[in-house]
Amino acid sequence: MKPTVHDIAKSAGGSLATVDRVLNDRPGVRAVTRSKVEEAIAALGYVRDLAAANLAKGRTYSFVFILPENDNSFMIGLHEEVRGAIARSSAERTHIRIVDVPPFDPDALVDALEKVLAEKPSGVAFVAIDAPEVRAAVGRLKEAGIPTVTLVSDLPDASRDHYAGIDNIAAGRTAGSLMGRFLSGPFVGERGATVAVLAGSMLVRDHRERLEGFSSVIGESYPNVLILPVLEGRDDPALAETVVADALRRHADIAGIYSLGAGNRGLIRAVQKAGMSRRPLVIAHELTASTRAALAEGVIDAVLNQDAGHEVRSAIRVLKAKADGLPVIAGQERIRIDIFLKDNLP
């Protein structure tokens, strides 16, 4: 049988109250007694029953998710996953709230973080924007003892406790590697191939990192592939369509497109409308209804995906662990880069 507080009390020859004082770090225990109790704890292999402890404490977790109100499928999906978690959370004495903020707006994010800080929740998850003022706001949350988790886009070297998202440099490198290998042969000849990159905004770190990874692999391993200046579509389908269509018009020789942000609906439309003799090789991020259809049709060749559901559940697990001061299982919280080809669509 699992040992209980009563068992350690008996084993240590002390009383329940003393054991409780030791366990919960309350004052009024001599060092000798304390160590005697601690020995008994170690000897019996006692582990506090968290469920019972939380019940006794009447503990409830209150988490806030700050999400950009973006109009792309990925962010909509992310919202949905958080809502799903909210629906399930009632059974787990956990209350989760969503706070919407305008996308790509550091000041709005800081505002939201400040307001959330005032409520003193048990934890905060947010899609980071890489800006000094955001960093400062996160620092204030840390000072207040509120665990923070960045979601999808990170804020490294800041005081955030965890990042629930993919390694974007690795994602970019993977895209570069696939692009280089897929292009080799059919496109890259003596004079090389030209590749366009469509991003949302160079303000967010995930997009910068993907570009960095992509460029470095191309530079290292595929020197005769030329990367055109980055197109910014602000993760907006309409704008993405415009800039891609424009690029395709100006560069008839584009052999590949790497879409490292969102707004792929527009990219797909632009590629379809261009009606090129030889369709460019397209690698995009995030498996959505439109990218999935495009993959099946052959308009997109590969999709790199991050599972929003996993990210949300991981963020909640980590926030809960941090709130309880428990360690996280690193392997469980690593968010993987899914690679989808038309043959392994789930």
Added chain:
Amino acid sequence: MKPTVHDIAKSAGGSLATVDRVLNDRPGVRAVTRSKVEEAIAALGYVRDLAAANLAKGRTYSFVFILPENDNSFMIGLHEEVRGAIARSSAERTHIRIVDVPPFDPDALVDALEKVLAEKPSGVAFVAIDAPEVRAAVGRLKEAGIPTVTLVSDLPDASRDHYAGIDNIAAGRTAGSLMGRFLSGPFVGERGATVAVLAGSMLVRDHRERLEGFSSVIGESYPNVLILPVLEGRDDPALAETVVADALRRHADIAGIYSLGAGNRGLIRAVQKAGMSRRPLVIAHELTASTRAALAEGVIDAVLNQDAGHEVRSAIRVLKAKADGLPVIAGQERIRIDIFLKDNLP
């Protein structure tokens, strides 16, 4: 505040005892009273506090993992992951036990299942062997009301409650697709390319399914890629080295190798020793120390992987849910096929 049993009792104008009878499906409640209580439950949005309920019940979960005592890296890793889960389980009123069985031995597996059945655990996870007697044993577990989960290798159409493993047909298709695309250009010319497949044994279901997926994609989309007769390495590094070396000697034109089983150490050695002018494209399964090193060196081009840790944790989550009669979050329990290139190694 979250409503409790007391609140529904008050709201329904009944007593706590009656509410308890309704909630736990105990007899002695008239239909009228029952529905009154159920209305109150719905109206207040009551959800039973599982932690408190389990505490009151003194419920402990006892799970058994039946694992083959195989000495390949993947199975060793699987063992380790279960041991890790055991180490963590003390905090979660869960007791997990490992039962080792000889590999590829249906009778031994059936024996183990029978012995486990006698103990009446709360759930059983096992690496299935596709045989009628195993199917029958699983049926007896189901009759006894013990939830079962197949791990890594499935037993389809049986009475198992869940499969915690990858879709092996999709894995084979993915390998085929990567092989086809990577080969296009540098290798596949007018006269096509030749590809070898190394399996453990065609008697194992996973291997059969992977081959099936691989062959069908090649057949559908890459008609000028020729697949040589399957080489059987029995998941043994030494034998794998022999058969691969032999194949490379006899077919100088081998442009690609798909290793869909274990024993990759031998495959790697054979490829390295062959010293071909143009190294074949190699796609293998399971990220281990040796495949990781080969990937980094460029001896292997892609590795398809299943995360043993995820499989184990998923199996435990599902067993727990089944034991409590709760639904599982499908998205969370889908085991993904990881694709690793040298650029996205974790």
Added chain:
DNA sequence: TAAATTCTGATTTACGTACCTCAAAAATTG
């Protein structure tokens, strides 16, 4: 209508921990 049966309510104990109070014991101080 009386008797038997089925419901229902009130109350209690338990699960393992947290947290509180009060008194007694031990250690420290003057």
Added chain:
DNA sequence: CAATTTTTGAGGTACGTAAATCAGAATTTA
């Protein structure tokens, strides 16, 4: 040594649910 402070023990209540008992009420049956 007495007075003071610190430490310890004993006991209780609470968290939300499960499970049990028992008496009384309502219903059904004879």
